[in-house]
Amino acid sequence: MGVHGLTTYLRENRRQLSTTITLQSQLAKNQIPIVVDGWSFIYALYRTPVLASIPWIYGGEYPEFENAVKNVVAAWLRVGLKVHFVFDGAYPDLKFPTLVTRLSESHVQHSLLFFRTSAASRTSPSSLRETWMLPPLSYTVCIHALKQLQATTDLLELHFADEEGDPYAVELAGRIGGYVVGYDSDFLVFNSEGYQGYIPVDEMVWKTPNDEAVPIEENDGEFQVVRKVKHNRKAPVESSLLPPDAEELELHVTAYSPSRLASHLNLPVTLLPLLGALVGNDFSAESETHRRRLQSLFFERNLSITQRIGHAAKVIRSILAPNAVRRKPKHEVGSVMDLIDRTVNALLVRHSSNLGTGEVEKIIDGVVEATLQYAIPKADPNDSPLWPTELCALHTPDTCSFLPMVSRRLLTQLQAMDEEDQELLQVREALIHAYRQGSLSPKIMDPLNTSSSWPRPFLEHPDVETVNRSIGRPIREWIYSILDDAAGLPDPLVPESSSSQSEHEESESDDDELIDVVEDDSEDEDADLLAPLKGELNRLHGSEDETSQATTDPPPSITSSQRLERKYPPTITEYIRRGARVASEEITVTPLRNLLESVGLEGFSASLLLLRPEEDRFTVLLRLLNSDTQSVRALRPEQLAPVLALRWTATVLSKRAEETGSRERDQERWATTEARCWLASFGQTQEEQVQSDGTTTITDRNIQLMAQMLVALDNIDQLAEILLIGHRVPSTAHLLSGRLFHALLNAPSTLGPPEDDFLWSAVKTDLQASFQEPKPKRFKKAKQKSEAVSSAKPPQKAQKGQQGFFALLDLDTR
Numbered sequence: 040m041g042v043h044g045l046t047t048y049l050r051e052n053r054r055q056l057s058t059t060i061t062l063q064s065q066l067a068k069n070q071i072p073i074v075v076d077g078w079s080f081i082y083a084l085y086r087t088p089v090l091a092s093i094p095w096i097y098g099g100e101y102p103e104f105e106n107a108v109k110n111v112v113a114a115w116l117r118v119g120l121k122v123h124f125v126f127d128g129a130y131p132d133l134k135f136p137t138l139v140t141r142l143s144e145s146h147v148q149h150s151l152l153f154f155r156t157s158a159a160s161r162t163s164p165s166s167l168r169e170t171w172m173l174p175p176l177s178y179t180v181c182i183h184a185l186k187q188l189q190a191t192t193d194l195l196e197l198h199f200a201d202e203e204g205d206p207y208a209v210e211l212a213g214r215i216g217g218y219v220v221g222y223d224s225d226f227l228v229f230n231s232e233g234y235q236g237y238i239p240v241d242e243m244v245w246k247t248p249n250d251e252a253v254p255i256e257e258n259d260g261e262f263q264v265v266r267k268v269k270h271n272r273k274a275p276v277e278s279s280l281l282p283p284d285a286e287e288l289e290l291h292v293t294a295y296s297p298s299r300l301a302s303h304l305n306l307p308v309t310l311l312p313l314l315g316a317l318v319g320n321d322f323s324a325e326s327e328t329h330r331r332r333l334q335s336l337f338f339e340r341n342l343s344i345t346q347r348i349g350h351a352a353k354v355i356r357s358i359l360a361p362n363a364v365r366r367k368p369k370h371e372v373g374s375v376m377d378l379i380d381r382t383v384n385a386l387l388v389r390h391s392s393n394l395g396t397g398e399v400e401k402i403i404d405g406v407v408e409a410t411l412q413y414a415i416p417k418a419d420p421n422d423s424p425l426w427p428t429e430l431c432a433l434h435t436p437d438t439c440s441f442l443p444m445v446s447r448r449l450l451t452q453l454q455a456m457d458e459e460d461q462e463l464l465q466v467r468e469a470l471i472h473a474y475r476q477g478s479l480s481p482k483i484m485d486p487l488n489t490s491s492s493w494p495r496p497f498l499e500h501p502d503v504e505t506v507n508r509s510i511g512r513p514i515r516e517w518i519y520s521i522l523d524d525a526a527g528l529p530d531p532l533v534p535e536s537s538s539s540q541s542e543h544e545e546s547e548s549d550d551d552e553l554i555d556v557v558e559d560d561s562e563d564e565d566a567d568l569l570a571p572l573k574g575e576l577n578r579l580h581g582s583e584d585e586t587s588q589a590t591t592d593p594p595p596s597i598t599s600s601q602r603l604e605r606k607y608p609p610t611i612t613e614y615i616r617r618g619a620r621v622a623s624e625e626i627t628v629t630p631l632r633n634l635l636e637s638v639g640l641e642g643f644s645a646s647l648l649l650l651r652p653e654e655d656r657f658t659v660l661l662r663l664l665n666s667d668t669q670s671v672r673a674l675r676p677e678q679l680a681p682v683l684a685l686r687w688t689a690t691v692l693s694k695r696a697e698e699t700g701s702r703e704r705d706q707e708r709w710a711t712t713e714a715r716c717w718l719a720s721f722g723q724t725q726e727e728q729v730q731s732d733g734t735t736t737i738t739d740r741n742i743q744l745m746a747q748m749l750v751a752l753d754n755i756d757q758l759a760e761i762l763l764i765g766h767r768v769p770s771t772a773h774l775l776s777g778r779l780f781h782a783l784l785n786a787p788s789t790l791g792p793p794e795d796d797f798l799w800s801a802v803k804t805d806l807q808a809s810f811q812e813p814k815p816k817r818f819k820k821a822k823q824k825s826e827a828v829s830s831a832k833p834p835q836k837a838q839k840g841q842q843g844f845f846a847l848l849d850l851d852t853r
Contacts, residue, residue: 041224044344072217077126079221097777099174114282127204129488236296312413323409448527684751693809716783
């Protein structure tokens, strides 16, 4: 991630570019502010030896992950750090090609490799490292852990970015005079006034003090005790991101600053964004193939990735300050656009005869777009450093890019009625508050921002339909409709061929004339794209004149919506697995009133759903999940999510089997024992988990069962959040043990009697026919061939009425 080759460049030049900071718990008086990139933190934790030793294929060991989050952050606070976490918001559309490539390489291809490898090899440590995937509920568990810590201290704050998290994190660090901690080398290209620099999370090293010397006794009765002197004392032990178990902590961090990098490259710090765009970043190419082609055009093949950085910097320097020995250039560099144009042409000089004018202009436009992603607006000195309004921690309403996402329906109403709708204002305020508090997943913002959706895949069989479509999509369709009803989704892009182009075809029969029209349109688009370039890039130079001129343009909240009425239904493009690749699928959003009618709630469409009483919104959730029963309503909030996920999955699979009449579909249905194993996988106490030399085995069916439940849990969490009842149906992901689920599936005899399982009673109400009875031969261990991955033994039979989830919650089963 970040600028290609820059991380390696930093390591090769660490002595010249870095500064080491030492923090000790006993000397922690002054608080040093840091801004932590949330996703970098999550990935870094899974790279630690403790979590890396836990096989990921079970679906996630979330209690261990939650403890790791708390331990690291608590240790940071002990050594004197004031911690601000920043998590990404909605994805910008310019990053879509990079996202598709990453999902394909890190998930789809890994699943394909896992299932195409022999059973004996695919669970070996080396194979598991090669096919590693991030457990999909890690974000939810991380937020839960951080919120619990936040309730105990004033030194921890959570922020959720308007869109891309990197510029938000750097801008926040500039406001508080702190560092950014992450895995992304982009943090060294961004710059903001007051920003101290970038700390790679893998260069934060804990050290424990030397072992205390053992006192030597002078004598022992008649004999004198002689101890051999140890000349080679043990050096302080270095540990990973996880802190050591010690009373006194010492943390060593390595920091890099943009100004120091710019000085090393002999460039103005404001031109680092251009350097990053030329070398290549997450925004500079339409695809991986396109990126490689650009690199081959810009640089000779014999140059390493770090040498390319030096070469690009040299070309920029030569254009800014040409050699005095040479003749004076034909014209001086008069603008940022001129600099980019001349730099790109200088890098392409080897291929100038092979590239047309249009190709070169397209490359220049791509560099311009990639450069603009690093622009951070200057803060108004009259505003408070943080939270100038309740809308955003950094921005005022006229500059915050988040506000237009949740204002489309309000603006349409304002244009039509010439007055603001107070109910829509109330809904928008509730959505903004929920998002800033971390009670609304950033995934929900993607449909509002770019009409896109990015369900995260996990390990599943590549030859069957993805569970993100079969299990998750029906729930997401409700989410899209609720979003459109509450805030308004973007209008669909309607091809002009249906109207304007047909007129051209009638009035102009000459093909050449038609081509001229298309070319003129494309030129206008290029002009509109590049018009704000100089003003945006001059912000990096700190130009007051250009900044003031740029602020005179209409704010995005005004120009974001110009429609008075919707002629076409909105659509959402989902990016999900299709076979062995990630593909886009367009979903037409159904009006919410139609969905409400489908579940017998016609009267609920008379007013905005999010303004209805909480009980009504809870009823909507239960109805659409086919779970509006007294036994489900009687459950405590902490028990709802696992039960709802199981009931929903059983309903979907049973309906599919009935509709097709296929034997294969019928075999997909859950068995009753499998369902009870799922319910027992939450909150198992340590006393009930008897560790031994036993093994937890992996089978294809169990992998698919886990994939279904992970998707169901994730989508139900998002549904509860958009209905603003996350507290009523809270996530219980932090209690889920995937390894325990697989262990129970291998040995269901350890479960208690079904009549004592009141959660199972809530699940099977009205759904008994949706489950299939287990086949005894599945559990004959002598005939079962499966891969051993762990030494965890399935839990022994628990006491009556006190198994798994019950023991944790200490519930009244009446």
